[in-house]
Amino acid sequence: MGRTELLYLRDSYLSEFEAEVIGLGEGYVVLDRTAFHPRGGGLVSDTGMLVRGSEVFQVVGGEQSEEGVRHMVERIGLEVGDKVRGVLDWNRRYRLMRMHTALHVLVAVVNARTGALITGNQVEPDTSRVDFSLEKFDRGLIEECVAEANKRLAEGHEVRIRFVEREEALKTPGLIKLAAKAPPDEPILRIVEIGEIDAQLDGGPHVKNTSEVGEIVMKKIENKGKSNRRLYFTLNP
Numbered sequence: 719m720g721r722t723e724l725l726y727l728r729d730s731y732l733s734e735f736e737a738e739v740i741g742l743g744e745g746y747v748v749l750d751r752t753a754f755h756p757r758g759g760g761l762v763s764d765t766g767m768l769v770r771g772s773e774v775f776q777v778v779g780g781e782q783s784e785e786g787v788r789h790m791v792e793r794i795g796l797e798v799g800d801k802v803r804g805v806l807d808w809n810r811r812y813r814l815m816r817m818h819t820a821l822h823v824l825v826a827v828v829n830a831r832t833g834a835l836i837t838g839n840q841v842e843p844d845t846s847r848v849d850f851s852l853e854k855f856d857r858g859l860i861e862e863c864v865a866e867a868n869k870r871l872a873e874g875h876e877v878r879i880r881f882v883e884r885e886e887a888l889k890t891p892g893l894i895k896l897a898a899k900a901p902p903d904e905p906i907l908r909i910v911e912i913g914e915i916d917a918q919l920d921g922g923p924h925v926k927n928t929s930e931v932g933e934i935v936m937k938k939i940e941n942k943g944k945s946n947r948r949l950y951f952t953l954n955p
């Protein structure tokens with residue numbers, strides 16, 4: 719995005735990196751490269767720190783912008799041209815990766831069973847939520863989907879990341895399960911494949927194997943309008 723090379727697109731497990739400050743603004747710095755995943759795609763931002771020599775600047779969030787990825791820092795002091803080491807809050811990020819892969823598997827299962835698309839989602843470290851366009855409110859059906867998703871996760875499917883030319887990617891059916899979401903306007907698109915279960919255009923970090931996820935635990939289901947069902951879930955462990 720913008721002028722920042724997104725290191726996490728190729729390696730979700732990169733937790734530390736070296737970078738240079740290439741832009742500044744109120745409360746943020748822009749780096750030439752980053753492993754911090756900024757808020758987007760339904761995922762909350764990574765957090766962590768930027769280190770310059772012996773000085774630490776806490777990163778409390780991030781967002782995409784025209785000038786690159788903005789890293790929200792707790793205090794000023796960094797200058798353009800500074801060399802920094804970025805360190806992610808790995809426990810939080812890894813939990814987000816597990817949640818994110820869990821969401822994809824769950825959505826694929828619900829989509830295969832009911833044809834429902836997802837109309838929104840929020841992936842957070844503790845509790846995530848997903849909205850499905852389901853006409854019939856049926857708790858039993860959602861419970862069955864969660865049970866099936868857990869079975870698939872436990873089977874240990876590999877998660878592969880591929881970069882494909884736009885034209886080729888758009889020929890593949892089913893790559894976008896998010897209702898009303900247009901593919902990004904870029905020549906090369908990133909596809910995340912989870913075994914034979916799911917393939918999606920996706921820009922976020924994932925685990926390498928579904929066995930890392932653990933178990934999806936349903937917390938709550940809500941009616942959000944006539945044909946919208948919102949599911950809250952967490953992970954065990």
Ligand SMILES: [Zn+2]
Nearest residue numbers: 759818920922
């Ligand atoms: Zn995703």
